[in-house]
Amino acid sequence: MKKVVDVSFPVGPVHPCWKEPVRLKCETKGEKVLQAEVELGYMKKGIERIMRGRPWQEVMFLAERICGICSVIHNMVFIEGMEAMSGIPVPPRAAYLRVIANELDRIQSHLLANFSYCYTIEHETLGMYLLNVREKAMDLLERLTGARVNKAYMIPGGVRFDLQAEDHVIISSTLDQIEPDIMRYTRMFSEGPLIGLRSRGIGILSEVHAREAHAVGPTARASGIRTDLRTQHPTYQKIGFSPVVRTEGDNFARVMVRFQEVAESIGIIRRCLDGLPEGLIRSGGVCGAGTITHRGEAPRGELTYYLKADEYGRIVDISIQTPSIMNIEASAHYMIIGATSLADVTSTFISADPCIACTER
Amino acid sequence: MSLLQRVKNVVRSRSIHVCFVDVGSCNGCDIEVLATLAPRYDIEQYGIYVHNNPREADILLVIGAMTPQWEDKLPALWERIPEPKAAIAIGNCPISGCVFQRRDTYVSAPVAKFIPVAAEVPGCPPRPTEILSAILSLAPTVFKDFEERRR
Numbered sequence: 001m002k003k004v005v006d007v008s009f010p011v012g013p014v015h016p017c018w019k020e021p022v023r024l025k026c027e028t029k030g031e032k033v034l035q036a037e038v039e040l041g042y043m044k045k046g047i048e049r050i051m052r053g054r055p056w057q058e059v060m061f062l063a064e065r066i067c068g069i070c071s072v073i074h075n076m077v078f079i080e081g082m083e084a085m086s087g088i089p090v091p092p093r094a095a096y097l098r099v100i101a102n103e104l105d106r107i108q109s110h111l112l113a114n115f116s117y118c119y120t121i122e123h124e125t126l127g128m129y130l131l132n133v134r135e136k137a138m139d140l141l142e143r144l145t146g147a148r149v150n151k152a153y154m155i156p157g158g159v160r161f162d163l164q165a166e167d168h169v170i171i172s173s174t175l176d177q178i179e180p181d182i183m184r185y186t187r188m189f190s191e192g193p194l195i196g197l198r199s200r201g202i203g204i205l206s207e208v209h210a211r212e213a214h215a216v217g218p219t220a221r222a223s224g225i226r227t228d229l230r231t232q233h234p235t236y237q238k239i240g241f242s243p244v245v246r247t248e249g250d251n252f253a254r255v256m257v258r259f260q261e262v263a264e265s266i267g268i269i270r271r272c273l274d275g276l277p278e279g280l281i282r283s284g285g286v287c288g289a290g291t292i293t294h295r296g297e298a299p300r301g302e303l304t305y306y307l308k309a310d311e312y313g314r315i316v317d318i319s320i321q322t323p324s325i326m327n328i329e330a331s332a333h334y335m336i337i338g339a340t341s342l343a344d345v346t347s348t349f350i351s352a353d354p355c356i357a358c359t360e361r
Numbered sequence: 362m363s364l365l366q367r368v369k370n371v372v373r374s375r376s377i378h379v380c381f382v383d384v385g386s387c388n389g390c391d392i393e394v395l396a397t398l399a400p401r402y403d404i405e406q407y408g409i410y411v412h413n414n415p416r417e418a419d420i421l422l423v424i425g426a427m428t429p430q431w432e433d434k435l436p437a438l439w440e441r442i443p444e445p446k447a448a449i450a451i452g453n454c455p456i457s458g459c460v461f462q463r464r465d466t467y468v469s470a471p472v473a474k475f476i477p478v479a480a481e482v483p484g485c486p487p488r489p490t491e492i493l494s495a496i497l498s499l500a501p502t503v504f505k506d507f508e509e510r511r512r
Contacts, residue, residue, distance in 0.1 A: 014380070014413065015413070019383070019395065020383050021383055021384075042383075042428065045426060045466055045467055047466075050460070050461065065387040065460055065461075066387060068389025068390070069392055115395075128398070131400070148488065149486050150485060355388065357383075357388035358388075
């Protein structure tokens, strides 16, 4: 077939809108995008190859360096996989503290993703508001875990630091502060007429296409697919929550799903703090041999770890499937196609919240 | 000192354009560089603008442990930045490779093998304040009297 494209338009790898290097090649006719292809491979470090043959004490720190934005969930899924494999019990207080750390991480990750989107559609004011709220969430994470980004908070059989009484007060009062802010910014986003023009009805991912591309996380939930692995997690089942689902499937829906999930996460943390059981935070245990496939819900979707360890707790084989690769596929092959303006290409790609460090490892 | 040089000094002291390039990190340092934009740290009050465009940059922030894809691209990108320019290595990865510098990996740290690095900010990741103070303390040593010193 004869090619009818005008310009093959490359975006990246170094681009003002991209936080990480990725190249997006769009075949365009006029300003209409006919076809898009993603070129990955700028950040492949081979972390799974480093992990093989090392004891879990080292792999635990490597696991959270797969992705800096969602480091808590990488740590959590790896540690829960090791625990499930070796039959190590977790004290109830530690399980609740893990949920608090995970939800705080989800809040900061979603706010950063929405900041990137607002920055890409050149609405810097809202972006700066969101970054400011994110700093408060980062402060809470630092108070709870002792570090801002790479925390290594969870270890087999519990967590490393307890929540003191004054931390309890500070976390709940800060949540009271940021909740009205989040509500205000959500309203600003949903009612802003110019934001609506750049977001509503752009980059539509229908439910059929989302299923074809195996979209996960907020991208899938914005297209009407009710999928959230937190509903299968025992601690979350005890606390109780309902996944946020929207049916529009456009850029607006994806950003709104993240805003609503931040509000949902604040609710989860409040319920955790109210029902925080007393007792030990570490019960100990020995990591043994076994094979397991363990899943968890990262801020961007479903995260899968396949682990195989020997009797000394050394990782013999490991394979990781991160959520971003499916969302990038959905973004490049379904959302961007038919975009009527090249300015919408970057904002549509960013709205799927691609994390290249996760994808390539 | 010529008048032109004095004018240039004044202008350059309050207008530093920053480009950051990720050459294979875990994303942790990227989000700390982005956090410097936040109103709490407010990088723009010092006249530093994060544009992420190498052609108008003065300072290049290099993040990451140098993957094979970047070995030819990073020197090419460095060539595109107009003089006067400086590179700052953010985090442990561009300095030593951090956890990625092991047997069987694809990385080839340090970044100083490929481009001249003027300053290093260690940490995994460094705090936004440290990144900010590194840029602020490096800028006068590079940009002040640049043409006069060169002559």
